Amino acid sequence: MGSSTPSSIFEHAEFIPPDAIFDVTRRFLGDSYPNKVNLGQGTYRDEKGQPWVLPSVRMAKTELGECGHEYLPIAGLKSFRDAAVKLAFKGTKAFDEERVSATIAELSEVSLTGMQIASCQSLSGTGALLLAGLALKRANAGITKVFITEPTWSNHALLFSSLGFEVKTIPYYKDGAFDFESYIAGLREADSSSAVVLHACAHNPTGCDPTREQWKDIARLVQERGIFPIFDSAYLGFNSGSVDEDAWAIRYFVEDLKLEASVCLSFAKSMGLYGERVGLVSYVTQTAATARAMSSILENVQRATISNPPAYGARIAAAVLGTPAIAEQWAKDLVAMSSRIKAMRHRLYDELFKLQTPGSWVHLIKQTGMFGYTGISPAQVAYLESE
Numbered sequence: 001m002g003s004s005t006p007s008s009i010f011e012h013a014e015f016i017p018p019d020a021i022f023d024v025t026r027r028f029l030g031d032s033y034p035n036k037v038n039l040g041q042g043t044y045r046d047e048k049g050q051p052w053v054l055p056s057v058r059m060a061k062t063e064l065g066e067c068g069h070e071y072l073p074i075a076g077l078k079s080f081r082d083a084a085v086k087l088a089f090k091g092t093k094a095f096d097e098e099r100v101s102a103t104i105a106e107l108s109e110v111s112l113t114g115m116q117i118a119s120c121q122s123l124s125g126t127g128a129l130l131l132a133g134l135a136l137k138r139a140n141a142g143i144t145k146v147f148i149t150e151p152t153w154s155n156h157a158l159l160f161s162s163l164g165f166e167v168k169t170i171p172y173y174k175d176g177a178f179d180f181e182s183y184i185a186g187l188r189e190a191d192s193s194s195a196v197v198l199h200a201c202a203h204n205p206t207g208c209d210p211t212r213e214q215w216k217d218i219a220r221l222v223q224e225r226g227i228f229p230i231f232d233s234a235y236l237g238f239n240s241g242s243v244d245e246d247a248w249a250i251r252y253f254v255e256d257l258k259l260e261a262s263v264c265l266s267f268a269k270s271m272g273l274y275g276e277r278v279g280l281v282s283y284v285t286q287t288a289a290t291a292r293a294m295s296s297i298l299e300n301v302q303r304a305t306i307s308n309p310p311a312y313g314a315r316i317a318a319a320v321l322g323t324p325a326i327a328e329q330w331a332k333d334l335v336a337m338s339s340r341i342k343a344m345r346h347r348l349y350d351e352l353f354k355l356q357t358p359g360s361w362v363h364l365i366k367q368t369g370m371f372g373y374t375g376i377s378p379a380q381v382a383y384l385e386s387e
Contacts (some may be wrong), residue, residue, distance in 0.1 A: 056330035060319035076121020077314040083321035084280040092255040116291030119282040120298035121309040125234045125266030128281040132262040133163040134301035147196040153204045176363030178208040192226030200233035201246040202369025234266040241338040276313025
């Protein structure tokens with residue numbers, strides 16, 4: 001009797017092409033050219049192209065010494081959550097009232113009014129966005145559509161569509177700059193059944209951010225249309241060297257316009273904790289009761305996904321944010337990284353100008369943050385990679 005290969009339950013599975021960003025890194029690792037540069041995942045490198053462990057992080061690790069390995073609570077390390085919330089919302093009424101409500105959390109009969117904050121530790125920025133989307137679903141918020149910029153970080157569309165949201169795009173970039181008019185026109189298509197993902201600063205991948213006046217116009221439209229804002233905040237402090245400067249849009253929405261919002265933080269870039277996956281998701285709500293409800297929902301969706309978050313990176317971040325001497329060093333580290341990125345942009349621009357490269361390259365020094373659009377074509381990219 002002849003043998004035959006048994007059928008597989010996976011015979012209808014279709015191959016999914018690799019993630020484009022990670023595939024750049026794969027090609028980089030496989031290239032033997034000695035002067036290659038990795039333009040894949042966004043990670044800060046020193047002048048020798050090596051990973052840089054921040055002095056503040058080194059100080060925090062020394063401060064921590066030997067750590068236990070017990071589980072964290074579902075919502076994560078409280079000292080980290082408190083410090084991260086303060087970082088994002090310092091100076092807002094929402095933060096002040098969140099501090100008050102935290103001292104009476106056990107008193108279920110107490111009812112406070114005013115903006116409140118629910119928070120949960122996450123697996124960096126991706127995990128924060130995931131929990132934000134899951135919580136919107138679980139809260140029965142009536143949000144069915146998520147608007148993202150075109151272009152944007154490649155994971156935005158994949159993540160929210162995987163959660164069952166209808167993902168819509170808004171034009172964002174044109175001729176080396178933020179296309180404000182097209183963006184506003186696209187945002188007008190959103191309504192109260194919509195959420196919009198807003199890059200708090202250092203737009204990924206264009207490096208083009210709205211001005212403060214443009215942010216005010218965006219915020220007013222979000223308010224008028226009843227759109228729910230989700231801030232993807234992966235670069236607070238890393239962009240300008242100042243957390244307060246980079247968090248301006250968040251605080252304007254929450255403090256000046258009293259808007260409910262979700263703010264998703266990552267400390268991968270700003271502390272160089274890429275592999276530790278340290279993040280936070282927060283919901284700013286109108287009342288203490290709704291904040292408590294959203295806290296319970298965040299814990300529920302966390303439990304359903306990873307159960308509880310990892311501890312070591314959160315302890316490092318908590319030590320950096322919560323120890324005055326280390327926080328002072330971190331502020332210097334942020335200036336060092338952001339200043340060097342700006343200097344590298346100018347060096348690239350100066351060299352292109354010196355070589356009399358055709359076209360205008362001024363957009364390279366107008367863009368900010370870790371990412372930017374050079375404007376070169378796919379054919380030119382292929383040529384550079386093949387040389």
